[in-house]
Amino acid sequence: MITKSEIDALTSYPPSDSPVVSFYISLDPHERAEKTTLTELKNLLKTGQEEMARWPEKDHVKIALNLARIEEIVENERGGQSRGLAIFAGEKIWQIYHLPLSAGQRVVIDRTPYVKPLIQVFRRHPRYCAVLVDKERARLFIVQMSEIQDYSIVLSEVPKHHEQGGWAQSRLQRRHDDYVMHHLKRSAELSFDFFQHEGFDYLLIGGTDELTSAFYERLHTYLQERVVGFLPISTSASVHDVLEQTLEVMQEVEARLHRELLEKLQEETGQGRLGVTGLSATLRAINAYKVQHLLLEEGYQTAGGRCSDCGNLTVRTTGNCRYCQGKIERVDKLIGEAVELAYNQGAQVHFIEANQVLWDMERIGALLRYA
Numbered sequence: 466m467i468t469k470s471e472i473d474a475l476t477s478y479p480p481s482d483s484p485v486v487s488f489y490i491s492l493d494p495h496e497r498a499e500k501t502t503l504t505e506l507k508n509l510l511k512t513g514q515e516e517m518a519r520w521p522e523k524d525h526v527k528i529a530l531n532l533a534r535i536e537e538i539v540e541n542e543r544g545g546q547s548r549g550l551a552i553f554a555g556e557k558i559w560q561i562y563h564l565p566l567s568a569g570q571r572v573v574i575d576r577t578p579y580v581k582p583l584i585q586v587f588r589r590h591p592r593y594c595a596v597l598v599d600k601e602r603a604r605l606f607i608v609q610m611s612e613i614q615d616y617s618i619v620l621s622e623v624p625k626h627h628e629q630g631g632w633a634q635s636r637l638q639r640r641h642d643d644y645v646m647h648h649l650k651r652s653a654e655l656s657f658d659f660f661q662h663e664g665f666d667y668l669l670i671g672g673t674d675e676l677t678s679a680f681y682e683r684l685h686t687y688l689q690e691r692v693v694g695f696l697p698i699s700t701s702a703s704v705h706d707v708l709e710q711t712l713e714v715m716q717e718v719e720a721r722l723h724r725e726l727l728e729k730l731q732e733e734t735g736q737g738r739l740g741v742t743g744l745s746a747t748l749r750a751i752n753a754y755k756v757q758h759l760l761l762e763e764g765y766q767t768a769g770g771r772c773s774d775c776g777n778l779t780v781r782t783t784g785n786c787r788y789c790q791g792k793i794e795r796v797d798k799l800i801g802e803a804v805e806l807a808y809n810q811g812a813q814v815h816f817i818e819a820n821q822v823l824w825d826m827e828r829i830g831a832l833l834r835y836a
C-alpha cells in the first residue's frame with residue numbers, strides 16, 4: 466500500500482543533477498494476451514531511450530542501466546497480483562510501487578520523480594481507517610483500494626489487570642476502570658496524531674457497543690465527523706477479517722453517499738442554485754473554481770480542449786477561448802483534466818457507478834460552493 470508519507474516524500478524530492486526515471490505500466494491480470502504487457506513494455510523502453518537522447522552523454526549509461534533494471538522487474542511481475550507498477554529510479558532513489566489498479570503507461574525522465582499519475586490513483590480512492598478497541602488494546606488499520614495496512618504499533622497498550630480477589634478487589638476494579646478510560650483516551654489521542662500524519666477520509670470503530678461509544682466520545686471532533694460506522698469485531702480479529710468487514714461497510718457507505726449527493730444535485734439544479742449538470746455547465750463551474758463536489762460516471766471519458774493561455778477547459782477542440790481569446794488546444798482525456806482541476810481547487814470527486822439518474826444528468830454534474 467502507498468502511504469501518505471511516501472507520497473509526501475516523493476512530491477518533496479529535491480531536484481537533482483542526475484536523471485530520475487519514472488516508469489508506469491499496467492499489468493492487467495484479466496488481459497487475455499500476456500503479450501500486451503510485453504509489447505507495452507517494449508514501447509515504453511523505446512520511449513525511454515528516445516528521452517535519454519535529450520540528456521547529456523555522461524548520463525546515458527546511468528539511464529540505460531535503470532531502464533534495464535526496470536525491464537527485468539516488469540518481466541518478473543507479469544502474472545502477479547498487481548494491476549500496475551510505478552517505478553522511480555535514479556541515483557538517490559529506487560522505489561517500486563505495486564498498485565492494485567493501473568496508473569497508466571508512461572515513462573518520464575526528469576530531475577525529480579514524476580508522481581502525478583500515482584497521486585491521481587491515491588487521491589481518487591477514499592482511505593478508511595478502522596480502529597479496534599477493547600479494554601487493554603487498540604489496533605489501527607488503513608484500507609484503501611482493497612488493500613489493508615496494519616498500523617497497530619502506533620497505538621499504546623495499558624498495563625494489564627491480573628489481580629484476582631483479596632481485600633482490595635473493589636479498589637482494584639475501580640483502578641482498572643480508570644485504566645480502561647485512560648487507555649481509550651490515549652488511543653483516541655494517538656488516532657488523531659495518526660490522522661494528522663497519514664490522513665484518511667472515513668473512520669470505522671470496532672469493538673463492543675459500550676467501548677466503541679466511550680471511544681467515540683473521546684475522539685477529536687474532526688475524527689467524530691469522519692465516523693461512518695461501527696464494526697462488531699474483536700481486537701483479536703485477523704487482518705483478513707478486518708479487511709473483509711471494512712470493505713463491506715465501505716461499499717454501503719459509498720452507495721449511501723452517492724445516493725445522497727445525487728439527490729442533492731437534483732434538488733439544487735431543480736431550483737437552479739448550487740448545482741449544475743452536463744459537461745459544458747460543469748466545465749464552466751470548474752473553470753470558475755466553484756466546485757465543491759464533482760459527480761461523474763465511473764469510466765466516463767471524452768475529448769475536448771484547453772486554452773493554451775489561461776488553461777480553461779472546454780468541450781470544443783479548436784477555436785478560441787471564450788474567456789481570453791487564447792488558442793484552444795485539443796486534449797484527448799478532457800474528463801481526466803477536469804477531475805485534476807477539480808482536485809486542485811479542493812473539490813471532492815465522486816466516481817459513481819452508471820445509473821439512470823446520472824445518465825439523465827449527462828453523466829456529470831457538480832455541487833457548487835456558491836452560485
Ligand SMILES: [Zn+2]
Pocket residue numbers: 772773774775776777786787788789790791
Ligand atoms: Zn483562455
